[in-house]
Amino acid sequence: MELESVGASFIRTGQVLIDRSAMSAAARWTQAVSEADGVCVVHLAAGADPCEVTAELRDQGLRASPNHVLRGQPLFFGGPASRPFPAEPVPFKRRRSASGVVIGLLDTGVAKHPWWSGSEWYARLAPEQADATEGSQAGHGTFIAGLLARAAPGAELRVERVLDGDGLTDEATVVRALHRMRQRPPHVLNLSFGCHSFDDRPPPLLTDAIRALDDTVTVACAGNTGSDQPFWPAALPYVVGVAAVDATLGRRAPYSAHGTWVDACAPGDWLTSSYLDTADFGGYATWSGTSFATALVTAAIADGAAEAPAREVAERLLEARDAEQIADLGVLVRGNL
Incomplete structure (x- = not known):
């Protein structure tokens, strides 16, 4: 993936996203266009700057954005949120009765695991939605799937792989992927x-x-940036943005983003869940990060959605009036593991 940094963001080199209404206005910068599933990717002519083109199109009232690079959120500079650690197996008995609630999971995919062996949702999983097996974030989706399965045991997962093994996408x-979800929208989206x-x-x-x-409740991680700079899509007003607290349940985990745009927080330190079955890991790991705090909030909403919208x-x-509030972290959700 060829990319460049712009401030604290990363963008795909020479690419701008538009909808069809901006096609003619973007023509003078366009070398090629690829259109699919509700979005056009404009490949710019040599010398055209994606940020400058975006600004000009927006000045005309058009929808445009550089093709931002999005990342899964373990840290890249060390610490407990940087990588998974091997863990002992965790017993878990899947609930036999389904709640009818569907959780959408866009991530690195989901690997085979005893926790969902024989489940209908995993039996329907296409081979291309299997978890990545190589890369710094391989197993990220499987880890999240385990947290969802344990904390919302009656829910069905609908998985689509959008992140590569290093946790990168655009x-x-x-x-x-979101456009395709409109055909069968999930109740909750992680x-x-x-x-x-x-x-x-906001892009x-x-x-x-x-x-x-x-009708879908979208829940997104606030990021492991340790800053209050808005992180998208978590900072959108109609998305539940989730930060992480440490084991005290009263303090921000040092890596967690924070700010007035954060809506909720949940435990994020040293959680244990399903993982890849490899030479170093026997299908279980311990990992930390806002990615995993997010799964606990998603599961809390999905579990309640069995009884109400x-x-x-x-x-x-x-x-809720009696909800525990933490400044710049929102409502505390303790999780159900």
């Missing part, structure tokens, strides 16, 4: 990845794709 890939934008404003094509899932459950969770 905005176009995510927008297209997005344990994100990005800073080049101008600290419009990503924003539109999430808003189009009207998911959006109503999310509103009660975030607005």
Whole structure:
């Protein structure tokens, strides 16, 4: 993936995202266009700057964005959120009765594991949705799937692989996956990845794709940046942005992002879940990060959605008068592991 940094963000070199309404306006910078699933990727002519082109198109009232690079959120500079550690097996008996609630999981995919052996949702999983086996974040999706399965045991997972083994994807890939979800929208959607934008404003094509899932509660990680800079899509006002607290359940985990745009927090340190079955790992790992705190909040909403609409459950969770509030981290969700 050829990319470049712009401030704290990363973008695909020479690419801008637009919708069809901006095609003619973008023509003078266009070398080629690829269109699929509701978004057009403009491959710019030599010398055209994606951020400058985006600014000009937006000045005309058009929807445009550089093709931002989004990342899964273990840290790249060390610490407990940087990588998984081997763990002993954890017993878990899957609930036989299904709740009818569907959780969408966009991530690195999901690997075979005893926790969901024989489940209908895993039997339907296409081979291309299997978890990555190589890369710094291989197993990320399997780890999250285990947290969801344990904390919302009656829910069905609907998995789509959008991150590679190093936890990288781009905005176009995510927008297209979200567009395809409109055919069968999940009740709750877990997005344990994100990005800073080049101008600290919400990326419009990503924003539109999430808003189009009207009845889906989208839950996204606040990021392991340790800063208060908005992280997208978590910082969108209609997305539940999730930070991580440490084992005290009263303090921010040092790596966790924070700010007024964060809606909820959950335990993120040293969680144990399902993982790849490799030479170093026997199918279980311990890992830390806002990615995994996000899964606990997703599961709490999905578990409640067996009895009430998911959006109503999310509103009660975030607005309850007796909810524990932590400054710049939102409502504390303790999780159910």
